[in-house]
Amino acid sequence: MMNVLVVDDQKEVVSGLINGLHWKDLKIDGVYHAYCPEEARHIFLTEQIEILLCDIEMPGENGLSLFRWVVKNFPQTECIFLTSHAEFSYAKEAISLGSFDYILQPARYEEIEASICRVRKKLLKKNSSQKLEKIARDKKELTDGLASSYLIDLLYYESKSEENLSKIFSLKLKKQYHKLAFCIALQQIVHWKLDCTEWEGGLLHRSIENILSEIFEQLGIEAVLLRYNRQHLVLLLCIDTQEVTVNLRGLCQIGLQQYHQFEEKYMDFSSAIYLGDVIKKEMFPAEFQLLSEMAQQNVMARSEIFIKSQEQTMHGLNKLHLFHMERWAEQLEQGNGELIVKEINSYFDKAGRSLGKDLVVLKELHCGFTSALVSIMQHQNFQYRQIFNQAYSLERYMEAHDTYEHFMEAIEYVLQSLSFHKLMPARQDQINIAIHYIQENPEKKLTRENVAEYVHLNEDYFSRLFKERTGYTVKDYITKEKIKLAKELLATTNLSISIISLKTGFGNFSHFSRTFKKYEGITPNEYRDREKKL
Numbered sequence: 001m002m003n004v005l006v007v008d009d010q011k012e013v014v015s016g017l018i019n020g021l022h023w024k025d026l027k028i029d030g031v032y033h034a035y036c037p038e039e040a041r042h043i044f045l046t047e048q049i050e051i052l053l054c055d056i057e058m059p060g061e062n063g064l065s066l067f068r069w070v071v072k073n074f075p076q077t078e079c080i081f082l083t084s085h086a087e088f089s090y091a092k093e094a095i096s097l098g099s100f101d102y103i104l105q106p107a108r109y110e111e112i113e114a115s116i117c118r119v120r121k122k123l124l125k126k127n128s129s130q131k132l133e134k135i136a137r138d139k140k141e142l143t144d145g146l147a148s149s150y151l152i153d154l155l156y157y158e159s160k161s162e163e164n165l166s167k168i169f170s171l172k173l174k175k176q177y178h179k180l181a182f183c184i185a186l187q188q189i190v191h192w193k194l195d196c197t198e199w200e201g202g203l204l205h206r207s208i209e210n211i212l213s214e215i216f217e218q219l220g221i222e223a224v225l226l227r228y229n230r231q232h233l234v235l236l237l238c239i240d241t242q243e244v245t246v247n248l249r250g251l252c253q254i255g256l257q258q259y260h261q262f263e264e265k266y267m268d269f270s271s272a273i274y275l276g277d278v279i280k281k282e283m284f285p286a287e288f289q290l291l292s293e294m295a296q297q298n299v300m301a302r303s304e305i306f307i308k309s310q311e312q313t314m315h316g317l318n319k320l321h322l323f324h325m326e327r328w329a330e331q332l333e334q335g336n337g338e339l340i341v342k343e344i345n346s347y348f349d350k351a352g353r354s355l356g357k358d359l360v361v362l363k364e365l366h367c368g369f370t371s372a373l374v375s376i377m378q379h380q381n382f383q384y385r386q387i388f389n390q391a392y393s394l395e396r397y398m399e400a401h402d403t404y405e406h407f408m409e410a411i412e413y414v415l416q417s418l419s420f421h422k423l424m425p426a427r428q429d430q431i432n433i434a435i436h437y438i439q440e441n442p443e444k445k446l447t448r449e450n451v452a453e454y455v456h457l458n459e460d461y462f463s464r465l466f467k468e469r470t471g472y473t474v475k476d477y478i479t480k481e482k483i484k485l486a487k488e489l490l491a492t493t494n495l496s497i498s499i500i501s502l503k504t505g506f507g508n509f510s511h512f513s514r515t516f517k518k519y520e521g522i523t524p525n526e527y528r529d530r531e532k533k534l
Contacts, residue, residue, distance in 0.1 A: 001029045001030075001048075002027065002028055002029055002050045002051070002120060002123065003028070003029060003030040003031070003032065003047060003048055003049050003050055003051070004023075004028050004030070004031050004032070004049070004050070004051045004052075004053060004116070005032045005033070005034065005040060005043055005044070005047075005049045005051070005052050005053070006018060006031065006032070006033045006034070006053045006054075007033070007034045007035075007036075007037070007039075007040045007052065007053065007054040007055060007058075007063065007066065008035070008054075008055040008058070008082070009035055009036060009055065009058040009059055010055075011035065013055070013105075014033045014035065017053065017082075017112070018031055018033060020109045021109055021112060021113055021116070022113065025113075026113060026116050026117060026120065027120065028051075028116070028120075030047070032047060032049070036058060036059075036060065036061070037058070037060075037061045037062075037063070037065065037066035037069075038061075040052075040054075040066055041066070041069065044070065044073070044074055044077075049074070049077055050076070050077060050078065050123055051077070051078055051079075051080065051116065051119055051120070051123075052067070052070060052077055052078070052079040052080070053080050053082055053112075053116075054066060054067065054079060054080070054081055054082065055081075055082055055083055056081055056083040056090050056094070057083065057084075063081060063083075064090070064093050064094065064097065067079050067081075067094075067097050067099065068097060071097055071098060076123075076126075078099075078100045078119045078122065078123060079094075079097075079098075079099045079100060080099070080100055080101040080102075080103065080112075080115050080116070080119060081094050081099050081101070081102045081103065082103050082105055082107070082112070083102075083103075083104065083105060084104065084105040084106070100115070100118075100119045100122070101115045101118075101119070103115060143171050143172065144205065144226075144227065145227075146171060147167075147168045147171050147172050147224075147226055148226050148227040148228070150164040150165075150167050150168050150171075151164070151168065151226045151227075151228065151234060152228075154284065154285065155285060155288060158285040161281060161282055161284045161285050162281040162282050165281045165284055166281070168224070168226070168236070169224070169236075169238070172224045172226075172236075173222060173224065173238065174222060175222070177238070177240045178240055178241070179240065179241040180238055180239075180240065180241070181238070181239055181240075181241045181248055181278055182236050182237060182238040182239070182248075182278070182279070183236075183237045183248060183249055183252050183275065183276060183277065183278050183279070184234060184235065184236055184237070184276050184279065184284065184287055184288065184291070185234075185235040185237065185252070185256065185273055185274060185275045185276065185291070186228075186232060186233075186234060186235075186273070186274045186276075186288070186291040186292065186294075186295060187208075187232065187233040187234075187235060187271050187272075187273050188231060188232055188271055188272045188273075188274070188295045188298070189230075189231050189232075189269050189270075189271045190270060190271055190272050190298070190301040190302070190303055191269060191270045191301060191303065192268065192269050193268045193269060193270070204230075205225060205227050205233065207267075208225060208233065209223070209225040211259060211262060211263075212225060212235065212255075212259055215255050215258050215259050215262075216237065216255045219251050219254065219255050220239060220251075221237050221238065221239050221248075221251055221252065221255060222237075222238045222239070223235060223236070223237055223238075223255075224236040224237075224238060232295070234288070235273075237252045237255070239251075248278050249275065249277065249278055249307075252275060253275065253305070253307065256273055256275060256305050257305060259273075260273065260303075260304075260305055264303070270303035271303060272295065272298050272301070272302060272303055272304055272305075272306065273304075273305045273306070274291040274294045274295055274306045274308065275305065275306070275307050275308060276290065276291050276308045277308060290308060291308065294306055294308065296359055297358050297359045298358075299358045299359055299362050299402070299403045299404045299407075300348060300358070300403075300404045300405075301403060301404070301405060323343060323344075323347070323365065323368070324343065325365075325368035325369075325371075325372070328340055328368060328369060328371075328372035329371070329372035329373075329375040329376055331372075332372050332373065332376050332415075332418060333376045335418075335419065337411070337414075337415040337418070337419075338415075340369070340411070341408070341411060341412075341415075344365060344407075344408070344411075347361075348404055358404075359402075362401055362402075362403075362404065362407055363401045365401075365407065366400065366401035366407060366410075369411060369414075370398075373387075373414060376418075385453070385458060385459070386417075386456040386457060386458065387414065387417045387418075387456075388417075389453050392410075392413045396410075397410050397413075397414070417456070420456060430455040430456075430457055430462075430465075431455075431465055431466055431469045431470075433454075433455050434451050434452075434454065434455050434462070434466065434474075435470070435477075437451060437454055437455075438451065438477060438478055438481055439481055442481055442482050442485045442503075442504055442505060443502075443503055443504065443505045444505055445505050445507070446478050446505070447475075447478075448462075448463060448473075448474040448475060451474060451478075452474075462474075479515065479519070480519070482504040482505055482506065482515075483504075483515070483516060483519045483520065485503070485504050486500055486501075486504045486512070486516060486524065487520070487527065489503065489504075490524055490527055490528040490531065491527075491528070491531040497509060497512070497513070497524050497525065500512070500524070501513075512524065
């Protein structure tokens with residue numbers, strides 16, 4: 001189906017084109033018309049238009065302006081300009097906008113029909129090409145998705161590893177192999193440089209696959225990329241054993257290094273790549289598990305290439321002797337937490353350190369730091385709520401042993417919290433801070449719980465101290481301060497009662513009025529009237 005829109009401010013020109021051209025012979029299904037660009041836009045928004053026949057000179061907005069709008073919103077539409085004005089500037093702009101043809105009027109209908117025939121052939125060819133591209137793209141997406149499904153299946157059902165790998169290779173390999181040899185590598189995206197929502201879906205997979213294919217093709221290796229999840233991709237690096245002249249894994253290292261350099265320079269993310277051995281199909285699940293464990297060990301989120309056998313030969317089974325955790329509680333209590341941070345960093349900052357047992361070490365360090373923290377909390381009679389709150393919860397702290405970044409973030413938070421307590425020489429100072437906080441924030445809906453949290457005291461303990469100091473419960477004191485401000489506003493301003501109720505944190509007029517009368521014995525309006533008479 002192909003439709004044409006004729007746009008000209010002269011009705012006789014439009015009528016002549018509609019009635020004079022042999023539309024059926026031109027295989028045009030629908031012919032629409034408009035007498036100004038505004039009418040043309042409405043038709044574009046309601047009908048599918050493939051060809052625009054348009055005058056240039058029209059009252060108000062001209063045809064060039066209309067075509068600029070069409071190019072922006074309907075780029076598939078082709079345009080033939082029909083104009084009686086031979087100005088070079090018009091022709092130049094029409095060409096720069098990408099018009100298909102520029103015909104000077106008066107022109108014979110045969111000339112216009114010939115131009116429509118040519119533009120129709122162009123559109124058919126372009127549509128055919130786009131359809132083929134879409135079919136190829138859809139087929140590839142289906143193939144990639146199916147191959148990834150086989151990957152997930154073989155990892156869950158190891159007995160199917162040979163069967164599923166054979167299916168993956170039959171789907172993804174570009175050529176037949178006499179005797180297939182392959183390595184596997186696990187790619188772990190460890191850092192996004194930007195908020196890269198545009199990498200969602202298959203774009204990330206396609207981009208990486210194209211780069212890897214180009215690099216490894218030069219090395220005589222076929223690269224098969226499989227999606228595992230958004231953070232991890234599995235790479236199968238395949239070669240025909242009859243073509244091997246050098247070590248396969250050595251070639252893989254060379255190719256991966258080239259890819260890694262490209263990624264660091266041009267991509268919006270950085271990754272760690274874990275390269276395994278040359279294996280047989282039945283060994284795939286075990287090899288994948290080993291590479292996954294290596295990824296878990298990368299607690300520093302290092303963007304490097306790790307080789308399995310090299311990592312396994314590294315020592316590091318007993319690294320805890322490097323730390324002096326028995327002194328950590330004393331250092332925390334003395335406010336010397338930076339010594340603990342320095343001790344940990346001195347280990348993890350060592351250049352050239354293998355993955356080794358980093359994850360185990362990190363978990364042990366987390367346990368040691370937690371023991372030190374519990375020790376000083378007991379010694380100083382702290383509650384965990386005085387350290388952890390909604391901003392940084394206890395649950396979040398207890399899970400902060402998976403990566404170095406999370407662990408150091410947890411330590412920094414604890415040190416800041418303990419430092420805050422060290423600056424409070426007496427509990428009475430904390431009550432003074434609470435009183436000041438209430439007085440300075442009458443518009444907030446304060447509660448006993450969030451005031452206690454503000455001064456880092458246990459809620460019940462804080463309530464007892466507050467009552468001893470002020471003679472009021474926390475709730476009564478908060479209300480008293482709100483009523484005090486309300487009385488001042490009623491006596492000195494012309495603000496409405498509703499506005500005053502909001503400024504004092506009561507939220508609504510009726511609640512404010514009831515509370516005010518309970519404390520003062522009269523309504524807010526009666527209080528204002530009384531004060532004005534004084």
